[in-house]
Amino acid sequence: MSKEAVRVLVVEDDYMMANQYKNWIQMLNTAVKVEHAFSIRQALEISDRFMPQIVILDVRLPDGNGLDLLGQKDIDAYFLVITGYPEIKDAVNAIRRGAVDYIDKSELSHKLFLEKVGRLVNIVFYEKQNETAWRESDHEIFRHFITFDKKLREEILATLELLRKSIKSLGTEDYFPLLILGETGVGKSFLATVFHRFIPLKGKCVRINMPNYDNPHTFESELFGYVKGAFTGADRDKPGLIEDAQNGLLLLDEIGEIDELIQAKLLILLENQTFRRLGETGKERKLKALIIATTNRNIEKLLKEGKFRPDLFYRFRTLKIPPLRERLEDILPLAQKFLADSKRKYQRENLKFSIDAKYAMLRYSWGGNVRELYQLIDTAVYRLSKGKNILEKEDLFPSDTFPHEPIVKEPTDETKERLISALKATNCNIQKTAELLRVSRVTVYNR
Structure with missing residues (x-):
């Protein structure tokens, strides 16, 4: 931009x-x-x-x-x-x-x-x-996943091309699934569904909430399916979710929550790209689905603590979505989209944000990221009295939720050193310094 x-x-x-x-x-x-x-x-x-x-x-x-x-x-x-x-x-x-x-x-x-x-x-x-x-806008994808963060846009487009190539390399050593990293509410799963649309894939998107499976046997039976008689209660053949996703997308949400035994089962699937239903013998079935996983956990910390297998992690290509507080340029465009959605939903066509409301949104810390922004606006529109056409700061932020301090705080010594080094490297060019540190220019000025 x-x-x-x-x-x-x-x-x-x-x-x-x-x-x-x-x-x-x-x-x-x-x-x-x-x-x-x-x-x-x-x-x-x-x-x-x-x-x-x-x-x-x-x-x-x-x-x-x-x-x-x-x-x-x-x-x-x-x-x-x-x-x-x-x-x-x-x-x-x-x-x-x-x-x-x-x-x-x-x-x-x-x-x-x-x-x-x-x-x-x-x-x-x-x-x-x-x-x-x-x-x-050079690509229609950004009318669905809204971001004006230059680096993130480049990474999304590069990832889209890799996913298109990955589909063609299914069954070979060149195939790599994708792991999308980011805090809760940044839009990881939503971006996965956008990728599903723009690759495009013929099959559907099958979403699995991984924390639901704390038992490896339950995970296997749900993911791979089973044949009649495979275990007590298996009175018929049942295809698994992976078959349901064939020629489409298998979305593994919050993969950082699964235990080591389930990690091992998943690693085997990714390495061999084949599977069998539980109790099935004979020829293995081929994996024909693109796999995208997500996690809001600090994956590097999990690796250091031995809670996530390195060999599983390195099977994935990764894409990280920064938190909304680091993408100030995205806040107001997202807010306007969510306002338009809520106006249609509640039939309040003449609503708009006040200047104070816009400025407050730029200063807010957004711990819940994009999801919190949407909920805040949707709730405010729903509660707004019928005779009012301006959304004020007070409509969006009850007094007990808005921070009493600006989001930009006194920088730490480490932050100051990084800023000084970046300024020296760019000959004090504010724009290049901001790009190097991956922050906004306003953040550089404030620091």
Whole structure:
């Protein structure tokens, strides 16, 4: 995703004040372009070519009332009104016509300005830039699994190609199943089903919740099936789940929870790519299903503790999905999709997020990741009173759930050393430093 500069238009007839605004804005983020208009007419002319994303607007201008710019169809931007002549009726009018805030110049300070404008810059950085990425999306897969994390997108596309090749190599030593790693709620199983669709596979996706099987015999009978008389109660032949998934996908959810005996059974299946039903003799059946496994466990820790077989782990190719708190650019696009889904579900077509709500979502820690984001929005829409069309921060986050501190905390000594090393390696290039550390540019600035 190309990360263009955020475009800010200052509409202010006082040159010294406008210059002060511009200096303050440049302190927020180097990726900001600022232009200045002295009048309504000049603002409209500049907007035609500049297409501002944020407008800082004075009310009393030489050629009229600055509030007349609010609602202009040709200006798709967030408006922040700052005036030296505050009036209640103007404030009410401004907010009703779409301004995100109305500030009295006599109360304006450097800190307040940075807080208000900085919040809008952050939102535009993660929201507006992604609109371009939607239009430029190079693969349909990202309209299903939404991410604008450049490295993750590259890894997903590379994995998709490997899976397509893997299908062709079934029955050979070149065949490798896939293990998707990531915290609870990042979308591991969902991505597996997206892969199933885009490979594409003729057979269906059969999903197995691995922690359900704490008995190797039960696991074998369910996975491989059995023949009549194989054990007490086996009064008929029964195909296993692996046969049900032939020519499709066998999805093994939370593989990190299974014990060593079941791990051994699974390893044999992956190595030989053949199986028999329990009690079956004669020719073995061939594995004809693609296998994708997932786990939210720290696999490296399990390996060190001897709780997961290294020979089983190394049979898999791996793909790791980072937690949502490390993919800030994904939060608002996901939120907008979930809002659209909930609006249709509950027939609330005119709903939208407030600025405070958007900013709160960017600051929240998201311990439950994408799943938590969805549940939060769906619950808020369901509970919202019928006469209300704006989802506020308080609708999304009850006071006891929102963190009292920003997600960006004081960096540790180790983090500082990594940041300094990365800055040296990139000659203090913030964009390259962010890519090297695999964090957002805003995170680099905050640290």
